[in-house]
Amino acid sequence: NAGVTQTPKFQVLKTGQSMTLQCAQDMNHEYMSWYRQDPGMGLRLIHYSVGAGITDQGEVPNGYNVSRSTTEDFPLRLLSAAPSQTSVYFCASSYRFNTDTQYFGPGTRLTVL
């Protein structure tokens, strides 16, 4: 049981490049979410999903896309990276709702030059 896994751990992009951050969980959780963590700001919700085929926006969705084709995977796409997207990104999952215990991945540290 690996829990929540994220790849890559570190990534450096140039402005305008695109990339996908991967997130997978093996706990058969329905709810999955993406957060970004910036110094002095805590975590902010980017997008979330309540099940396969269902996604919705969080607090800071601009510049990011998500899809949920399977229960296990919830990738986050940066369409055209900007320096303002330099951050640490965390994926989390929970059984059905965000009020259930959320299990967090180890994070991806992204730098956009």
Next chain:
Amino acid sequence: AQSVTQPDIHITVSEGASLELRCNYSYGATPYLFWYVQSPGQGLQLLLKYFSGDTLVQGIKGFEAEFKRSQSSFNLRKPSVHWSDAAEYFCAVAPNNDMRFGAGTRLTVKP
């Protein structure tokens, strides 16, 4: 708008001393409240949560928190801090499917 405020950015306590981390929220309805801990380089781990009922909530690692509706607060406490408690602590509120975190309080433990 829903928000969470953690007034203390950084707290230092001696090992064995008691700890209280403050959290205030702004939310119209009865909130779901959480405390998470983040060790360096790690993801977050849930310490405890409050939905309703008894306003004193027990969590893991010897932590507890008290919900006070009149003060819009959900402060985290521990009677005796261990060196391994050094970490960053986040209070959060969950309106609907959203979740709003405070900016965090970094705890340093002196030997």
